[in-house]
Amino acid sequence: AQSVTQLDSQVPVFEEAPVELRCNYSSSVSVYLFWYVQYPNQGLQLLLKYLSGSTLVESINGFEAEFNKSQTSFHLRKPSVHISDTAEYFCAVSEIAAGNKLTFGGGTRVLVKP
Amino acid sequence: DAGVIQSPRHEVTEMGQEVTLRCKPISGHNSLFWYRQTMMRGLELLIYFNNNVPIDDSGMPEDRFSAKMPNASFSTLKIQPSEPRDSAVYFCASRSPGQGATDTQYFGPGTRLTVL
Numbered sequence: 597a598q599s600v601t602q603l604d605s606q607v608p609v610f611e612e613a614p615v616e617l618r619c620n621y622s623s624s625v626s627v628y629l630f631w632y633v634q635y636p637n638q639g640l641q642l643l644l645k646y647l648s649g650s651t652l653v654e655s656i657n658g659f660e661a662e663f664n665k666s667q668t669s670f671h672l673r674k675p676s677v678h679i680s681d682t683a684e685y686f687c688a689v690s691e692i693a694a695g696n697k698l699t700f701g702g703g704t705r706v707l708v709k710p
Numbered sequence: 711d712a713g714v715i716q717s718p719r720h721e722v723t724e725m726g727q728e729v730t731l732r733c734k735p736i737s738g739h740n741s742l743f744w745y746r747q748t749m750m751r752g753l754e755l756l757i758y759f760n761n762n763v764p765i766d767d768s769g770m771p772e773d774r775f776s777a778k779m780p781n782a783s784f785s786t787l788k789i790q791p792s793e794p795r796d797s798a799v800y801f802c803a804s805r806s807p808g809q810g811a812t813d814t815q816y817f818g819p820g821t822r823l824t825v826l
Contacts, residue, residue: 632817639714639801639817640753686753697766698743698815700753 598623598689600701608707609677617672617704619661619687629670630688630698631661640686646670657681682708712736714818716802722824728790731821734783735804743815744777744787745801753801759785792825799823 603618621627628647632640644655651663661672670687687701715734723729735742743758757767759779767777774793779785789796799822803815 637819639819640803641817642814645814697755697758699755702752 598627598691598699600687600689600699602685602687602701602704604704605702606705606707608709610709611679612676614675615673615677615681615706617685617687617706619670619672619701621668621670621687621689623668623689623691626692628690628692629661629663630690631655631659631670631672632686632688632700634684634686634703636683643672643685677706677708679708679710682706714802714804714816716800716818716821718821719819720822720824722826723792724826725793726791727825728788729792729796729823729825731787731789731800731802731823733785733787733802733818735785735802736806736816737783738806739804739816740782740807741805741815742779742785743803743805744785745803746798747801747820748798756787789823792823794825797823797825 599622601620609615630645631643633643634640644653646663654660659674684703684705686703688698717732744756747753756769757777762779777787799820801820803817805813805815
């Protein structure tokens with residue numbers, strides 16, 4: 597069975613500083629990897645995903661994540677955060693053979709301070 | 711497109727009462743997922759449907775929970791009788807037909823359920 601661990605439950609960061617959110621997964625088969633973002637009182641939105649090819653994937657709002665198969669990690673980074681990045685971020689994994697089910701990590705709450 | 715629509719947005723009820731949560735997926739999507747989010751357990755998949763058929767309900771907590779999808783544009787999650795430990799935010803998500811796991815799930819705004 598697949599599982600996802602997000603090591604940090606909360607990450608406070610100052611505006612314009614860099615941030616890294618850690619995600620490690622466990623699976624016996626190949627996986628697809630996702631990062632979702634949840635703004636206050638809203639549903640989850642896809643931020644970016646890794647399916648195949650280049651191990652570095654980017655979002656339109658400056659986030660990037662790198663798939664590292666040997667370390668079974670998919671850490672999310674942004675070089676300079678904005679106040680509007682305050683949200684909860686969820687890493688998720690889907691086993692390719694299983695097809696449909698997403699397993700989510702516990703989430704990391706990012707609080708951007710001015 | 712209006713996105714995934716859930717109703718009600720908030721529900722407060724008393725223990726023992728029946729609760730029905732509703733979801734309208736995005737038009738054209740053929741997969742629908744129900745999730746529950748709590749502080750203690752995070753996001754849990756309860757059940758999902760493909761083409762209106764329940765595929766995996768292993769996440770449904772117990773017999774008090776049931777879900778139906780009578781047609782492609784509507785699904786319900788029912789809790790009867792409700793208990794205080796059912797208090798959570800319940801999300802519905804839908805996905806378009808395609809390559810299965812590679813396609814994005816689109817989430818609704820959620821229903822915040824409080825059982826007193």
